[in-house]
Structure formats: structure tokens, C-alpha cells
Amino acid sequence: MKIIRPLIASFVLLTAVTGVVYPLVVTGVGKVAFSHQVNGSLIEKDGKVLGSTLIGQHFSDPKHFWGRPSGAGTFEYNGLASGGSNQGPTNPALKAAIEDRIKALHDADPENTAAIPVDLVTASGSGLDPEISPAAANYQLQRVAKARGLKTEQVRDLIAQHTQEPQLGLFGEARVNVLELNLALDQLH
Template identity: 75%
Template sequence: MNVIRPLLASFVLLSAITGVLYPLAVTGIGKLAFNDKVNGSLIEKDGKLLGSSLIGQNFSDPKYFWGRPSASGTFAYNGMASGGSNQGPTNPALKTAIEDRIKALREADPGNTKAVPVDLVTASGSGLDPHISPAAAQFQLQRVSKLRGLKAEQVQILLSQYTEAPQFGIFGEARVNVLELNLALDKMKT
């Protein structure tokens, strides 16, 4: 009994510290310093949840910019089944998927003969990537501006505003958040 009592006391104390106090402290600090991020970077309009700027959305209407394909679970952009397709370059299923995606892009914009950027036809490692490259956005610019009745220059200005630089100017690459760009497009007047 002399040995068990201190062990139980240590167990209860450490459980309270690591299981309750520490998580509460970290969450509290996070809410104070990064409230938007701690709450999932959710985007709402008129009290309606539109999505998260951290998770890709499934845009298939040609008047919107399309994001990276998703390979997550049974439906696209499934946050509960994040993961890549795990298909290697010699896998015939990957080749077929890429060909189908290129075909869909060409059908949505038949006059576009530019090379299709790789991020429009391949999924990211998470399958949830909310960003595309500026090249992928440029590839779609003419289609989107034409279908929305906007001048390409107007959409280009908006695209420039929503292009994020590499983090701290050196980490990663420039990127465009597809959901934020499409929501800004919806606000534009034709």
C-alpha cells in the first residue's frame, strides 16, 4: 500500500496536467493569438457556412476556378479521409485519371490550347489542398472571365489580389486559395 498510493497520486496528477491543464492552456493561448486558425479558418456569409480556407472545395461549374483534384475517401475533399491516391507513375489508373481530368478541362474551355498545369490533374498528398498554382489559375482565367461576362483584366486584378507569396518570402511557392478567389468573383459585378 505504501508503494501504490504514491503511484496513484502521481498518475492522477500527471493525468490532470497532461490531459486537462496543458490542452486547455494551449487552446486558450491559440484562441487569443490565432482565433481564426483555431476555429478552422471557417468562411461564413449571412450566417451560412461556406467552407474553410484550409480545405479544398469541389468546384465543377466552369464559371468558377477549379482546384486540385481530391483523392480523399469516397467523395471529394472528405476531411475524415485525408490522403493521396498512392498511385505511382506506372499505374494505369493514374494515367486514366489524368487523361479524364485533361479531357474535362478541355471540354470546359475548348479554345484553350495551353499546356495543362500538373496541379489541375494530380491530387496533393492530403487530397484536401485548397490552393492551386498561379499558373493553374492563369490557365483558367479566360474561361472564367468569358462565362461570367467579365473582362479578363478585371479577373486578372482579382487573381493578383488573391495570390499568396511564399511564406516569409522563401518557404513554399506562390499559391491561390480557390475558395476565397471564387467567393470574391461572386461579389464582382458584370
């Protein structure tokens, strides 16, 4: 009993500190210092949540930029089903999916003969990417400008304004958040 009592006391104390106190402190600091991120990086307009800058959304209207395809199961961009398809490059289902995506892009903009950026036809590892490459945004530029009756320079400038450079100039690649870009487009009208 001499040994067990200090062990139980240590266990209870460490459980309280690491399981209750520490998480509450970290959550409190996060809420104060990084409230936007802690609350899901949500984009709101007139008190209504439009989406998150962290999770992609499905856009199929020619007036909007389309994001990277979702690999998140039956319900696209479902955070609960996050994950890639795990289909290898020789899988016929992956090949068929890519061909369908290429056809959809050509059907939406038959005049566009440019090479299609890979991020417009392949899903990411998470299946939830909210961003596309500047090349993917520029590939869609003519379709979006024509569908909205805008000058291509207006849309090109909007893409440039919403292009995020690599973090610290070193990490990652340049990217464009599709939801933010589409919301900026919607505000032009």
C-alpha cells in the first residue's frame, strides 16, 4: 500500500494535468490568438456560413472556377470520408475517372485546346483540396470570363490577386483558393 498510494496519486494528477488542464489551456490560447483557424477558417456572409478555406467544394457551373476533383467517396468533399481513392496508375477505374473529367472540361469549354493541368483531373490524397494551381485557374479563365460576360483581363487580375505564394517563399507551391476566388467573382456583379 505504501507504493500503490503514490502511484495512484501520480496517475490521477498526471491525468488531470495532461487530460484536462493542458487541453483547456491550449484551446483557450488558440481561441484567443488564432480564433479564425480554431473555428474552422469559415467564410461567412450576412451571418451565413458559405464554406471553409480548408475544405474544397463542388462547383460545376461554367460561371465558376472548378476545384480539384474530390476523392472523398460517394459524397464529394465530405470531410468525414476524407481520403484518396487509393487507385494506382494502372487501375482502369482511375483511367476512366480521368477520362470523364477531361471530357467534362472539354464539354464545358470546347474552344480550349491548351494542355489540362493535372490537378483538374486527379484527386489529392485527402480528396478535400480547397486550392488549385495558378495554371489550373488560368486554364479555366476563358470559360469563366465568357460565361460571365467579363473581360479576360478582369478575371486574370482576380486570379493574380487570389494567388498565394509558397509559405516563406520556400514551402509548397503557388495556389489559388477556389471558394475565395469564386466569391470574389460573385461580388463583381
